[in-house]
Amino acid sequence: MNETITLRPATMRDADMLLDWRNDPETRKASYNTSEVTKNDHIAWLTKTLDNSNRRLFVAEEDGAPIGTVRADLSEGVWELSWTMAPYARGRGVAKRMVALLVQQITEPIRAEVKAGNVASARIAEHAGMKFNQKIEGVLHYSRDALNEQEA
Numbered sequence: 001m002n003e004t005i006t007l008r009p010a011t012m013r014d015a016d017m018l019l020d021w022r023n024d025p026e027t028r029k030a031s032y033n034t035s036e037v038t039k040n041d042h043i044a045w046l047t048k049t050l051d052n053s054n055r056r057l058f059v060a061e062e063d064g065a066p067i068g069t070v071r072a073d074l075s076e077g078v079w080e081l082s083w084t085m086a087p088y089a090r091g092r093g094v095a096k097r098m099v100a101l102l103v104q105q106i107t108e109p110i111r112a113e114v115k116a117g118n119v120a121s122a123r124i125a126e127h128a129g130m131k132f133n134q135k136i137e138g139v140l141h142y143s144r145d146a147l148n149e150q151e152a
């Protein structure tokens with residue numbers, strides 16, 4: 001049976017957990033910046049992120065336990081999404097449900113960039129209703145148009 005997944009805004013109390021997930025080797029491989037992030041840089045990044053009105057950072061929980069994170073950045077009316085699962089929560093279909101949950105709540109257009117070869121994330125984008133548009137320099141570009149009122 002599927003456990004209940006919920007999204008809540010991240011807080012500074014999530015800093016250590018988010019840094020662990022960010023520095024996990026698979027996460028680094030999937031990121032544009034593949035180097036390890038220091039604690040100081042991470043705290044500065046999280047402080048700025050929580051203060052940025054064009055950015056939303058969520059922690060996904062499964063029955064109250066943190067299992068992943070999704071970020072949404074607003075630029076020129078389009079939300080760009082990116083996501084990471086906790087290493088211990090991967091491979092169970094929960095990332096698909098986590099990203100789809102956020103996508104359902106957004107009525108504005110959405111986009112996501114996935115490195116070619118990240119098959120799981122390509123599946124996640126498609127499952128959430130995004131369409132593949134083009135591949136540019138090894139990066140797959142996905143998007144979903146704005147929802148009209150009936151669809152929202």
Ligand SMILES: CC(C)(COP(=O)(O)OP(=O)(O)OC[C@H]1O[C@@H](n2cnc3c(N)ncnc32)[C@H](O)[C@@H]1OP(=O)(O)O)[C@@H](O)C(=O)NCCC(=O)NCCS
Nearest residue numbers: 026027030083084085090091092093094095096119120123
């Ligand atoms: C990518 C990531 C989010 C996937 O999380 P996950 O919990 O394993 O994903 P799910 O279990 O929800 O699976 C999603 C889909 O990918 C498929 N999948 C999972 N791992 C896979 C793999 N290694 N190779 C191929 N397909 C895979 C699943 O079968 C599923 O597809 P399906 O429903 O069509 O069968 C997770 O591995 C992660 O956090 N990686 C590091 C960070 C990252 O890549 N972020 C995304 C940047 S765009």
